[in-house]
Amino acid sequence: xxxxxxxxxxxxxxxxxxxxxxxxxxxxxxxxxxxxxxxxxxxxxxxxxxxxxxxxxxxxxxxxxxxxxxxxxxxxxxxxxxxxxxxxxxxxxxxxxxxxxxxxxxxxxxxxxxxxxxxxxxxxxxxxxxxxxxxxxxxxxxxxxxxxxxxxxxxxxxxxxxxxxxxxxxxxxxxxxxxxxxxxxxxxxxxxxxxxxxxxxxxxxxxxxxxxxxxxxxxxxxxxxxxxxxxxxxxxxxxxxxxxxxxxxxxxxxxxx
Amino acid sequence: xxxxxxxxxxxxxxxxxxxxxxxxxxxxxxxxxxxxxxxxxxxxxxxxxxxxxxxxxxxxxxxxxxxxxxxxxxxxxxxxxxxxxxxxxxxxxxxxxxxxxxxxxxxxxxxxxxxxxxxxxxxxxxxxxxxxxxxxxxxxxxxxxxxxxxxxxxxxxxxxxxxxxxxxxxxxxxxxxxxxxxxxxxxxxxxxxxxxxxxxxxxxxxxxxxxxxxxxxxxxxxxxxxxxxxxxxxxxxxxxxxxxxxxxxxxxxxxxx
Numbered sequence: 001x002x003x004x005x006x007x008x009x010x011x012x013x014x015x016x017x018x019x020x021x022x023x024x025x026x027x028x029x030x031x032x033x034x035x036x037x038x039x040x041x042x043x044x045x046x047x048x049x050x051x052x053x054x055x056x057x058x059x060x061x062x063x064x065x066x067x068x069x070x071x072x073x074x075x076x077x078x079x080x081x082x083x084x085x086x087x088x089x090x091x092x093x094x095x096x097x098x099x100x101x102x103x104x105x106x107x108x109x110x111x112x113x114x115x116x117x118x119x120x121x122x123x124x125x126x127x128x129x130x131x132x133x134x135x136x137x138x139x140x141x142x143x144x145x146x147x148x149x150x151x152x153x154x155x156x157x158x159x160x161x162x163x164x165x166x167x168x169x170x171x172x173x174x175x176x177x178x179x180x181x182x183x184x185x186x187x188x189x190x191x192x193x194x195x196x197x198x199x200x201x202x203x204x205x206x207x208x209x210x211x212x213x214x215x216x217x218x219x220x221x222x223x224x225x226x227x228x229x230x231x232x233x234x235x236x237x238x239x240x241x242x243x244x245x246x247x248x249x250x251x252x253x254x255x256x257x
Numbered sequence: 258x259x260x261x262x263x264x265x266x267x268x269x270x271x272x273x274x275x276x277x278x279x280x281x282x283x284x285x286x287x288x289x290x291x292x293x294x295x296x297x298x299x300x301x302x303x304x305x306x307x308x309x310x311x312x313x314x315x316x317x318x319x320x321x322x323x324x325x326x327x328x329x330x331x332x333x334x335x336x337x338x339x340x341x342x343x344x345x346x347x348x349x350x351x352x353x354x355x356x357x358x359x360x361x362x363x364x365x366x367x368x369x370x371x372x373x374x375x376x377x378x379x380x381x382x383x384x385x386x387x388x389x390x391x392x393x394x395x396x397x398x399x400x401x402x403x404x405x406x407x408x409x410x411x412x413x414x415x416x417x418x419x420x421x422x423x424x425x426x427x428x429x430x431x432x433x434x435x436x437x438x439x440x441x442x443x444x445x446x447x448x449x450x451x452x453x454x455x456x457x458x459x460x461x462x463x464x465x466x467x468x469x470x471x472x473x474x475x476x477x478x479x480x481x482x483x484x485x486x487x488x489x490x491x492x493x494x495x496x497x498x499x500x501x502x503x504x505x506x507x508x509x510x511x512x513x514x
Contacts, residue, residue, distance in 0.1 A: 012345030018321040018348040018371070056313035056338070064275040075342040081313070088269030090276040106334050106363040114275070156381040174510050 001131070001151035001250040002043045003181065005232060007055055008242045009035030009147045010187045010197070010221035011078045016250065025223035036244055037078045037226035038219045039162055040183065044151040046128030051147065051159055053096075058082040061111030069128050070115075072098040073161055074144035075105040099135070099143045120145060123173070136170040138163035141196050146170070148177055154252030157214065161185040161219045163196040165202060179212040181250045183242065189227035199223065200233070207236050214252055216242040258301045258388070258408035258507040260438065262499045264312055265502055266480035267444045267454070282349060285449045295336045295418055297440065301408040304386030308404065308416055310353075317417045321349045326385050327372075329355040330418055331401035332362040344370030347489035354383065356392065356400045371462055377402060380430070393427040395420035397503040398453050403427070411509030415469065418442040418476045421452040428466060436469040438507045440499065443474035446484035456483030457481065457490070466495050470510055473499040 007013075014035035015024035027033040037054025042253060050070045051062070054077070055061065067091040073079055075098070086094070087108070098104075110115065120124050120126065120135045122145065125132075130152045135145040146160035157181040159168070175183075184206060187197035197219065198206065207215045215238055228241065235241070264270075271292035273411065274280035306328045311334070312318065315398040327344025330336055332355070343351070344365070350373050355361075368479035377383065377392045379402065384390075386407045392402040395417060403417035415436040417423070421435040423431070441463060454476065455463065464472045472495060485498065492498070 013342065017316040017346030018349050059274040081338055081341050084304070084338050086274060089274030092275050232292060 001153065001155040001156060003157055003183070003248050003250060004041040005216070005218060005246045006041055007036035007242060008218045008220055008244050009037045009038060011076070012082055012221070013037065013220045014146050014220070018220045019222060020224045021222060022229055026054065032243065034244060035220055040159060042149055042157065044130040044153055049131060051081040052079040053247060054078045054080065055082045055173050056085065056219050058086050059089070064089065067094065068078060069095040071147060073146065074140060074142045075100055075101045075103065076162070077105060078144060080105045083108055083115060085127070087111065088116045089114045090170065091119055099145045101143045114242050124146070136160070136173060137166060138170065139165050146178070148257045151250070155159065155250035157250045158182045162197055164197055166206060168182065169209045174210045177211060180214070180253050181248060182207065182210060182212035182215045183218050184215060185219040187219050187221045187224065189224050206235055207239055213238065214248070216238040218242045246252065258299065258410065258412040258414060260414055260440070260507060261298040261472070262501060262503045263298055264293035264296045265475045265477055265499045265501050267296055267372060267476050268333070269478070270294065270513065271477070271479045271482055273479045276479060278479060278483045279485045280479050286414055289500065291501060292477055297416060298408060299388065299414065301387040301410055304388055306385050306388060307331060310339040310343070311335045311337065312339045313342065315343050316346070319446060321346065324351065326352040326354060328390065328404060330403065331356060331397060331399045332360065333399060333419070337365065337459045339361045340365055344368065344372045346371045355511060356402045358400045393417070393426050393430060395427065395474045396422050398422060405431065407434070408507070412437050412507035413509070414438045414507045416440045419454055421454055422512050423463060432466045435510070436467060437471070437510055438505060439464065439469035439472045441468060441472060442476045444476050446481050460492055464496055470495065471505070472496040473505065475499045475501070494503050
């Protein structure tokens with residue numbers, strides 16, 4: 001199973017419009033440091049699934065027929081806004097699997113165009129080609145699912161954005177599931193106060209609790225990038241801060257099917 | 258007054274995703290024939306106003322401070338989706354003038370970020386730098402305003418999308434106002450049946466009724482481009498089908514202030 005981080009940014013991305021911090025200036029001068037809307041492409045054999053649709057150039061990145069499905073974590077604009085254009089396509093249908101959110105986003109349900117929305121239920125496994133996916137409830141301001149994704153060819157990958165902590169049942173599921181790779185919301189540097197996303201401290205705790213083979217932090221805000229530049233903290237073993245364009249190969253570990 | 262057609266496309270744009278018609282194939286091979294979300298930049302002296310925000314790269318096109326305001330015709334996604342990213346900016350405020358639509362689009366009102374929404378009232382004139390604007394009700398599936406825009410330096414420009422026909426009071430206003438230039442919704446080739454946009458026939462009638470110095474047809478769908486390729490109809494005098502990037506200078510006519 002191959003995972004491509006198409007976007008690793010928090011809402012607003014990096015550089016943040018109008019911001020002059022070191023991280024935003026660096027991204028303004030270094031394409032490799034730009035963070036676009038958080039999303040990933042998951043491939044296994046000839047199966048290709050896009051997780052989240054916040055990139056606004058999906059119609060240019062993915063020619064008709066090149067995606068088996070889109071799977072949404074939730075309906076915030078930075079995770080679905082690419083659908084506003086894609087939906088008006090012609091001569092194809094695109095299945096879009098999503099949490100059971102009765103509102104959706106703007107008029108997507110009213111005018112779905114070529115999109116076929118299919119509401120998922122928590123913990124109810126579904127199959128897309130060579131991938132099986134289990135929706136895992138997360139903790140966010142809208143109904144949000146992470147996904148435990150397994151390839152028939154081997155390899156277990158958990159994708160968990162957007163969230164602030166994990167519900168007990170989701171955590172328990174992941175602790176027994178033993179992910180080979182984990183992508184986890186880590187939007188902020190260490191901080192206190194109410195949260196809608198993981199900060200660095202909470203993300204590190206979750207990585208330790210789940211103990212995946214490898215962990216990738218994503219949904220990164222400019223303040224976290226800035227903090228990383230100035231603090232250079234020691235990352236937990238096997239943990240990487242993902243960048244746009246990073247590609248990882250997820251293979252099963254000994255003891256996995 | 259200078260007007261730049263930043264986008265001249267109907268929802269879905271040209272090329273339409275997945276479409277193989279002659280117009281979509283041509284646009285796929287000819288950047289000049291691409292039609293992006295319908296929007297325009299209006300400038301007079303150092304005043305710069307963006308009409309509609311459907312382009313998703315506004316944060317790249319317009320550095321902080323380069324726009325005096327954004328003026329919206331209505332809250333359909335293809336006219337506002339660029340705001341989803343722009344709003345998370347830092348260190349600036351962007352006034353966004355809009356029709357009185359209590360819902361807005363998605364969570365723009367709930368999380369406006371740097372956007373300052375200001376609801377307009379029909380026919381109540383407002384001033385932005387060297388421009389005065391009069392909101393004109395249009396006929397569309399959401400509350401929608403066109404704008405009669407006058408430069409203090411001379412020149413009258415009417416921008417009328419999205420609409421199917423014109424309400425009597427709007428038409429009367431424009432007939433007495435004598436626009437030097439008109440940009441008008443013309444989404445479809447001649448057709449029958451219920452409409453949410455002008456077709457070619459209705460647009461031509463409106464141009465004749467208003468009798469502007471020049472008319473530019475915009476919000477063009479791929480079927481209209483296809484029809485124009487195959488039919489080559491005679492355009493009404495002084496009328497042009499706008500293309501993305503077209504720039505027009507609007508000067509006052511004799512008898513205007």
